[in-house]
Amino acid sequence: MRQGLHGQGASRGSALGRARVREPHALEVAEARVAPAEAEAELARLHAAIEQVRGEIRGMRDQLHGALAHEVGEFLDLHTLLLEDPELLHGLDELVRSGLYGADYALRLQRDRLAAVFEGMDDAYFRSRIEDIDHVIGRVHAALHDHEAELQGVAGEILVTDAIAPSEIGRLHAQGVLGIVTSGGSMLSHTAILARSLHLPLIVNAPQALGAINDGDVLVIDGSTGEIVIEPGPSDLRVYRARLREEKRERKQLRRLRREPSKTLDGVDIRLYANAESREDVAEAHALGAAGIGLYRTEFLFLQGREVPDEDAQFRAYRDLVLGMTGRTVTIRTLDIGADKADNSGLALRNEPNPALGLRGVRLSMARTGLLETQLRAIARASGYGPVRILVPMVSGREEVIAVRQLLTRVLKDLAREGQETAAQIALGAMIEVPSAAIALPTFARDLDFISIGTNDLVQYLLAADRNNDALGDLYSPLHPAVLRLVHSVVRVARARGMPASICGEIAGDARFTPLLLVLGIEELSLHPSPLLEVRRAIRALDLGHLRARAPALLRARDRAGIERWLDAVQPVHAAD
Ligand code: PEP
Ligand code: MG
Numbered sequence: 213m214r215q216g217l218h219g220q221g222a223s224r225g226s227a228l229g230r231a232r233v234r235e236p237h238a239l240e241v242a243e244a245r246v247a248p249a250e251a252e253a254e255l256a257r258l259h260a261a262i263e264q265v266r267g268e269i270r271g272m273r274d275q276l277h278g279a280l281a282h283e284v285g286e287f288l289d290l291h292t293l294l295l296e297d298p299e300l301l302h303g304l305d306e307l308v309r310s311g312l313y314g315a316d317y318a319l320r321l322q323r324d325r326l327a328a329v330f331e332g333m334d335d336a337y338f339r340s341r342i343e344d345i346d347h348v349i350g351r352v353h354a355a356l357h358d359h360e361a362e363l364q365g366v367a368g369e370i371l372v373t374d375a376i377a378p379s380e381i382g383r384l385h386a387q388g389v390l391g392i393v394t395s396g397g398s399m400l401s402h403t404a405i406l407a408r409s410l411h412l413p414l415i416v417n418a419p420q421a422l423g424a425i426n427d428g429d430v431l432v433i434d435g436s437t438g439e440i441v442i443e444p445g446p447s448d449l450r451v452y453r454a455r456l457r458e459e460k461r462e463r464k465q466l467r468r469l470r471r472e473p474s475k476t477l478d479g480v481d482i483r484l485y486a487n488a489e490s491r492e493d494v495a496e497a498h499a500l501g502a503a504g505i506g507l508y509r510t511e512f513l514f515l516q517g518r519e520v521p522d523e524d525a526q527f528r529a530y531r532d533l534v535l536g537m538t539g540r541t542v543t544i545r546t547l548d549i550g551a552d553k554a555d556n557s558g559l560a561l562r563n564e565p566n567p568a569l570g571l572r573g574v575r576l577s578m579a580r581t582g583l584l585e586t587q588l589r590a591i592a593r594a595s596g597y598g599p600v601r602i603l604v605p606m607v608s609g610r611e612e613v614i615a616v617r618q619l620l621t622r623v624l625k626d627l628a629r630e631g632q633e634t635a636a637q638i639a640l641g642a643m644i645e646v647p648s649a650a651i652a653l654p655t656f657a658r659d660l661d662f663i664s665i666g667t668n669d670l671v672q673y674l675l676a677a678d679r680n681n682d683a684l685g686d687l688y689s690p691l692h693p694a695v696l697r698l699v700h701s702v703v704r705v706a707r708a709r710g711m712p713a714s715i716c717g718e719i720a721g722d723a724r725f726t727p728l729l730l731v732l733g734i735e736e737l738s739l740h741p742s743p744l745l746e747v748r749r750a751i752r753a754l755d756l757g758h759l760r761a762r763a764p765a766l767l768r769a770r771d772r773a774g775i776e777r778w779l780d781a782v783q784p785v786h787a788a789d
Contacts, residue, residue, distance in 0.1 A: 213443060214441065214442065214443050214444060214445050214448070215424060215441070215442040215443065216439065216440070216441050216442075217418055217420050217421060217424055217425075217439075217440040217441075217442065218418065218438055218439060218440070219393060219394075219415040219416060219417050219418025219421065219438040219440060220398075220415065220416050220417040220418075220438045221415060221434065221435050221436045221437050221438040221439075222397070222398075222404040222407065222408075222414045222415060222416045222435065222438075223404060223407035223408045223410075223411070223412055223413055223414035223435045224408070224411075224413065224435045224436045225391070225411060225412070225413035225435045225436075225459065226413060226432070226433065226434050226435065226452060226455045226456060226459065227370055227390040227391035227413045227431075227432070227433050227435075228390075228430070228431070228432050228444075228449075228452055229368050229369050229370045229390045229391065229430070229431060230368070230369050230370070230428055230429070230430055230431070231369070231370055231371075231372050231425050231426065231427060231428065231429045231430070231431050231442075232366055232369040232370065232371050232372065232389075232427060233372045233373070233422065233425055233426065233427045234371065234372070234373040234374075235373075235374075235422070236373070236374035236375075236395075236422070241316040241317050241319070241320040241353075242317070243313070243317050244313070244314035244316065244317050245312050245313060245314060245317075246308070246312055246313070246314050247312075248312060251308055251309050251312055252309075254308050254314060254315050255304075255305060255308045255309060255315075257315055257356065258304060258308065258315040258318065258319075258352075258356065261315070261352050261353075261355035261356040262295055262301075262352055262355075264355045265295060265348070265351045265352050265355050266292065266295050266296075268351070268355075269288050269291055269292050269295070270292075272288055273285060273288050273289075273292075287344075287377060290344055291344060291347065291348050291351075294344060294345065294348045295348060295352075299326075300322060300326065303322045303325065304318050304319070304322050307321055307322065315356055316353060316356060319349055319352060319353055319356075322349070323345060323346065323349040326342075326345050327342050327345060327346075330342050330345070344377070347377050366387070366388070366389070367387060367388025367389070368388060368390060369389060369390065370389070370390050370391045370392070370393065370431045370433060371384065371389050371391075371392045371393070372392075372393045372394075372421050372422065372425045372431075373392075373393075373394055373395070373422075374394060374395045374396055374422065375394055375395075375396050375397055375403075376392060376394060376397070376403050377403070381403055381406045381407055381410065381412070382406065382410065384412075385410045385412045389412070390413070391412065391413035391414065391415075391433050391435065392407065392412065392413070392414045392415070393414075393415045393418055393421050393425070393431075393433060393440060394414075394415070394416050394417070394418065394421070395417075395418055395419050395420075395421050395422045396416070396417065396419075397416035397417060398416060398417065398685075404416060409740060409742055411742070413433055413434075413435030414435055415433055415434075415435060415438050415440060417438075418438070418440060421440065424442060425440075425442055429442050429443060430442075430443055430444060431444075432444045432448055432449070432452045434455065465749075465786070466745040466746060466749060467745070469745045469748050469749055469752070470499065470500055470501060470745065471501060472501075472748065472752065474747075474748045474751045474752070475751070475752060476730070476751055476752070476754050476755060476756040477752070477753065477754060477755040477756075478755050478756055478757045478758075480735065480756045481735070482730065482734075482735050482736070482737065482751045483503040483714075483735065483736045483737070484501075484502055484503055484736075484737055484738075484739070484744055484747060484748060484751075485502055485503050485504050485505060485506025485507070485541075485543070485714060485716075485736065485737065485738040485739075486500075486502040486504075486505055486506060486507075486738065486739065486740070486741050486744065487505075487506060487507040487508075487509075487716060487721075487738050487739055487740050488505050488507075488508060488533075488740075488741065489508065489509055489512045490512075491532075491536065493740070493741055494533060494536040494537065495536065496741040496742075497537070497741045497744070498536065498537060498538070498540075500741055500744045500745060502540070502741065502744060503540060503541070503736075504537060504540035504541035504542060504543070504599075505533065505537055505540075505541070505542040505543055505544075505738075506543050506664065506714055506716050506736070506737075506738025506739075507543055507545055507603065507664065507716040507738050508530075508533060508542065508543060508544045508545060509545055509548060510526075510544060510545055510546060510547055510548075510587065511547055511548050511549045513525075513526060513529055514547060514549055514559065520559060520583070522586070523586045523589050523590050523593075524590075526586070526587060526590035526591075527589075527590040527593045527594055530542075530544055530590055530591055530593075530594035530600070531593070531594040531597050533594070534594050534595075534597045534598040534599075534600060535597055535598065537598065538598075539598055539599065540598075540599070541599045541600070541601060542598065542599065542600050542601070543600075543601045543602075543603050543641070543664070543738075544591050544594075544600060544601070544602055544603065545602075545603040545604070545605055545643070546573075546574065546577055546584065546587055546588075546591075546602065546603070546604055546605065546616070547559075547573070547576065547577055547583070547584075547587060547605075548572065548573045548605035548606060549572065549573075549576060550567060550570060550571055550572025550573060550575070550576050559576065559580070559583070560572070560576065568672070568678065572605075572606055573604075573605035573606025573607075573643075574604050574605060574606050574607055574612045574616065575606060575612075577604075577616070578612060578615060581619065584616070584619060585619060585623060588602070588616075588619060588620050588623045589623050589626075589627065591638070592620070592623055592624055592627055592632075592634045592635075592638060593627065593632055593633075593634060595634050595635035595638050596632070596633035596634050596635065599635070600635065600638055601638065601639040601640075601641060601661070601662065602616075602620065602638055602639070602640050602641070603641045603642070603643060603662075603664055604616050604640070604641070604642050604643065605643045605645070605666070606643065606645065606646060606669075607642040607643060607644070607645075607646065607649045608646045608648045608649050609648055609649060609652055609655075609656065610652075610655060610656035610659060612642075613640070613642055613656055613659045613660060614659060616640065617640055617659065620638065620640060624636075624637075624638070639661035639662055640660065640661050641660055641661055641662035641663055641664060641712075642660055642663055642664075643663075643664055643665075643666045643669075643716075644663050644664070644665045644666065644670065644702055645665070645666030645667075645668070645669035645670045645673070645717075646669070646670075646673055647670065647673050647674050647698070650665075650670065650674075650698050650699075650701075650702050651698070653702055653705045653706075654705050657705050657706065657709050657711060658709070660711065661711070661712075662711055662712040662713070662714075663702070663706055663711065663712075663713050663714075664713070664714045664715070664716045664738065665699060665702060665703075665713065665714070665715045665716070665717065665734075666716060666717050667690050667695070667699070667715060667717030667718070667719045667720075668717040668718055669717075670695065670698070670699075670717070671688060671689065671690050671692070671695055671717075672688065674692075674694055674695060674698060675687065675688065675689075675692060675694070675695070686772065689772060690717075690719045690725070691772045691775045691776065691779075692772065692775075693767075693769060693770065693771070693775070696728070696732065696766065696767065696769075696775065697767065699715070699732050699734075700732045700733065700767060703732055703733035703734055704733065707733055712736060713733075713734065713735075713736065714734070714736035714737060714738050715729055715734050715736075715737055715738070716737075716738035716739075720737040720738055720739040720747070721739035721740050721742075721743040721744075721747065722743065723743060723746040723747045723749070723750040724750075724779060724783065725779070726747055726750040726751060726754070727750070727754055727759055727779065727782040727783070727784070728766065728775075728778075728779060728782075730751070730754060730756055730759060731759050731760060731762065731763045731766055731782075732763075732766075749786060750784055753784030753785070753786055754782075754784055759782060762778070762781075762782060765778060766778050
């Protein structure tokens with residue numbers, strides 16, 4: 213019988229398919245003991261299973277490629293860390309050796325112990341790490357019994373479950389899963405971000421879904437509104453088909469913009485650069501007519517393997533990037549490892565008390581100048597193949613820029629002496645993502661050739677709201693008067709000097725925010741290629757002159773609701789075909 217449910221739309225798109233229900237993962241294992249003489253063999257079995265899972269994760273890590281490789285890699289690394297955790301391993305050994313518990317029951321006890329520690333934490337981010345513990349322990353349990361731990365998606369089905377790990381989402385998409393409904397989860401989770409980049413419809417926070425939906429039920433889901441219809445009737449199917457037609461029409465309309473300029477109605481050229489890390493991103497950016505690469509996060513190279521890539525390995529990666537963009541400018545960001553981006557090679561400190569405020573980005577580069585020198589040499593060598601700019605992350609003031617500039621000057625001289633071909637000069641820019649750099653920009657703007665505003669971190673540091681903490685909900689939001697005022701003042705400083713200024717945080721890729729960014733004076737955006745055409749369409753439908761007349765109203769907005777109202781009032785209407 214037809215039934216309607218509601219969740220939160222987390223990734224747009226509609227889907228019609230049969231439900232595949234995965235019950236919440238719980239390790240239900242009965243108490244079982246082993247004889248003292250069997251304890252060592254049982255322990256060996258357990259360690260072999262752990263080793264097998266480590267190998268599986270390594271294998272998944274090595275195969276990562278494409279747009280999501282970097283994000284998914286971070287989660288796999290977290291799972292590897294859990295499997296290497298002395299607390300976990302020691303506890304398991306004790307339980308089997310001294311408690312004489314069977315491997316399965318030891319796993320269950322250890323899972324419950326660790327979960328109890330995390331459950332007791334005030335911090336919602338840490339509490340949510342229980343999902344990772346369950347995932348890892350579940351894999352080891354499956355390995356002990358030689359069965360598949362991975363959730364297998366089935367083409368044409370809609371998955372209904374309690375939660376999806378970010379590391380699962382790419383695979384489910386590749387297997388042809390049409391959409392996902394989760395009883396928990398949040399729109400801000402990494403899983404949701406990944407689903408959006410894959411254009412995979414996702415509804416989160418639908419608490420009744422697991423109780424109401426049965427395996428094999430036919431579902432219609434709408435990832436924009438969060439609407440779920442179980443066993444849809446004829447009128448639901450009509451609505452669904454109309455929605456599909458609308459989505460298809462929109463895709464077709466967008467495709468036509470591939471070769472069109474990103475110009476406002478009153479003729480202002482807005483340069484759209486791409487945030488790109490993989491070969492696929494670069495190819496897509498090129499095909500969609502991106503002005504160049506506005507952000508290449510080099511940590512991706514460092515996060516891939518266990519070894520720090522040497523100068524030649526880095527040079528080849530940067531050179532290929534430059535060649536891939538056939539003469540369009542490529543902005544290479546120096547290493548931004550640290551905080552939530554921990555690596556396998558051990559560069560980032562693992563136990564800083566407050567890593568987001570710790571040794572990350574240029575701070576790590578300054579502490580390890582050998583590393584920075586190698587990186588600058590590799591980038592400078594790549595500049596012999598096409599236009600390159602260097603972007604420095606996590607700058608908090610002038611000193612860091614001066615230090616990098618001095619090193620870059622020396623590196624260029626050294627390379628010239630060695631007979632290496634490089635550009636005569638390379639533009640050096642700073643990410644403006646630490647509030648001190650944003651506020652003090654007038655004191656060091658003359659030391660810079662360009663800036664790129666990193667709103668992902670600027671919002672986090674300005675509002676003291678962790679960008680990875682789903683529990684903060686709306687608190688972590690660029691729609692705060694403090695953020696808008698600060699970005700506005702940064703852009704004014706840059707424009708007064710005629711210095712290029714772009715925005716490369718996630719906000720640049722959300723077409724709803726395009727009018728707001730243009731009003732703040734931004735004329736360059738750098739965004740992931742997937743929403744590039746939507747943003748171009750928004751630009752082409754805006755009259756910047758008219759919009760600028762509304763700037764004072766935006767800057768006067770007193771709260772998020774006021775900014776939302778302003779945004780609603782200026783959204784362009786796109787003509788139908
Ligand atoms: C930012 O902080 O906005 C940014 C683009 O950099 P990242 O997301 O890599 O920190
Ligand atoms: Mg940043």
